[in-house]
Amino acid sequence: DGGITQSPKYLFRKEGQNVTLSCEQNLNHDAMYWYRQDPGQGLRLIYYSQIVNDFQKGDIAEGYSVSREKKESFPLTVTSAQKNPTAFYLCASSRTDRNTEAFFGQGTRLTVV
Amino acid sequence: GENVEQHPSTLSVQEGDSAVIKCTYSDSASNYFPWYKQELGKRPQLIIDIRSNVGEKKDQRIAVTLNKTAKHFSLHITETQPEDSAVYFCAASEGVTGGGNKLTFGTGTQLKVEL
Numbered sequence: 001d002g003g004i005t006q007s008p009k010y011l012f013r014k015e016g017q018n019v020t021l022s023c024e025q026n027l028n029h030d031a032m033y034w035y036r037q038d039p040g041q042g043l044r045l046i047y048y049s050q051i052v053n054d055f056q057k058g059d060i061a062e063g064y065s066v067s068r069e070k071k072e073s074f075p076l077t078v079t080s081a082q083k084n085p086t087a088f089y090l091c092a093s094s095r096t097d098r099n100t101e102a103f104f105g106q107g108t109r110l111t112v113v
Numbered sequence: 114g115e116n117v118e119q120h121p122s123t124l125s126v127q128e129g130d131s132a133v134i135k136c137t138y139s140d141s142a143s144n145y146f147p148w149y150k151q152e153l154g155k156r157p158q159l160i161i162d163i164r165s166n167v168g169e170k171k172d173q174r175i176a177v178t179l180n181k182t183a184k185h186f187s188l189h190i191t192e193t194q195p196e197d198s199a200v201y202f203c204a205a206s207e208g209v210t211g212g213g214n215k216l217t218f219g220t221g222t223q224l225k226v227e228l
Contacts, residue, residue: 033213035218040220042218042221045216090156094214095213098145099162099214100214101159102147104149104158106156
């Protein structure tokens with residue numbers, strides 16, 4: 001497996017603390033995405049970015065923030081404002097051609113206690 | 114926005130039988146429909162996709178059909194094998210201004226292939 005890497009695989013945090021999830025890709029993709037996966041709810045889009053220094057809110061952006069300072073990197077911060085942060089987080093990337101495959105990272109399982 | 118519904122949520126078949134998973138979408142502007150397979154604890158991986166200018170696409174034991182008028186698309190797996198056991202997700206996208214895909218996913222189907 002290569003191409004898009006998320007770290008760490010498992011993350012534990014205390015309630016009220018901000019936490020940042022890492023996502024790095026070496027596929028030379030311009031577009032990057034963050035999804036949240038909960039049991040029985042599929043994948044829901046948090047944020048996406050089509051170019052460096054620009055990003056857009058997805059369907060469930062409240063309580064999250066992102067940055068895109070480098071093409072290769074798209075970190076996600078889960079803030080204390082996110083009411084139910086425990087979930088499996090998936091990062092993905094794709095070319096900006098329309099209708100092309102999105103490649104996923106292996107995910108980070110965040111548990112807030 | 115787009116809404117994708119997926120059925121069934123669980124599907125159990127005998128090895129060698131066929132499996133069919135169905136999805137419906139709401140936004141007539143959607144024009145790209147990928148299917149992802151996710152094994153336990155692993156990343157989703159694309160297994161097949163279809164674009165709106167095509168009604169059917171086949172890749173070995175896997176096929177996808179699209180009915181734009183009815184706004185539904187289906188995944189067909191023939192001659193199922195134990196390694197087909199996984200969660201399958203459908204998705205729909207209309208593409209976004211500036212490029213890329215804003216995928217809306219179904220809720221997933223847990224497929225179990227029994228020996």
